Amino acid sequence: MTHEEILVKLRQKFGEVFTTSEFRDNRRIIVPAEHIYAVLEFLKEQCGFDMLAELGGADYLQYPNAQDRYGVWYVLVNTTTGIRLIVKTFANDPEPTLPSVFPLWKGADWMEREVYDMYGVIFDGHPDLRRILMPDEFTAFPLRKDYPMRGRGERHNFPVITRPES
Numbered sequence: 001m002t003h004e005e006i007l008v009k010l011r012q013k014f015g016e017v018f019t020t021s022e023f024r025d026n027r028r029i030i031v032p033a034e035h036i037y038a039v040l041e042f043l044k045e046q047c048g049f050d051m052l053a054e055l056g057g058a059d060y061l062q063y064p065n066a067q068d069r070y071g072v073w074y075v076l077v078n079t080t081t082g083i084r085l086i087v088k089t090f091a092n093d094p095e096p097t098l099p100s101v102f103p104l105w106k107g108a109d110w111m112e113r114e115v116y117d118m119y120g121v122i123f124d125g126h127p128d129l130r131r132i133l134m135p136d137e138f139t140a141f142p143l144r145k146d147y148p149m150r151g152r153g154e155r156h157n158f159p160v161i162t163r164p165e166s
Contacts, residue, residue, distance in 0.1 A: 007029075
């Protein structure tokens with residue numbers, strides 16, 4: 001199945017609910033947040049995208065012409081054909097929330113936790129959404145564009161970890 005055939009199947013199922021773009025041979029579809037789970041489920045079950053290769057995020061605060069604050073992308077791979085497809089969606093403050101894709105791809109577990117930990121995007125339905133990189137006591141999201149480059153002086157709140165001398 002080619003990218004064009006996949007787009008035809010998606011349009012037959014969902015209509016014109018999404019837009020497409022291409023850059024440097026990366027095919028992308030941009031899907032509104034309210035349709036993201038259904039589109040991803042369809043791509044997995046009807047188009048053979050059996051692998052979630054990457055799930056990442058970005059903060060578009062102060063980007064020119066940006067209408068949404070947070071972007072989240074899913075890089076899907078059909079391991080039989082080798083076709084890759086990037087599916088992108090957006091979330092906004094005050095509580096940026098998207099449905100968890102953990103039920104579709106178990107590998108989304110830690111990837112969703114990382115996006116949550118760095119940007120504060122909540123993945124509704126995730127079985128264990130908690131910090132994965134930052135300490136539990138950390139209250140901010142360090143990859144947000146409004147987070148100060150030198151932090152907010154949080155270091156004094158955390159215990160010092162010492163290593164035994166060898």
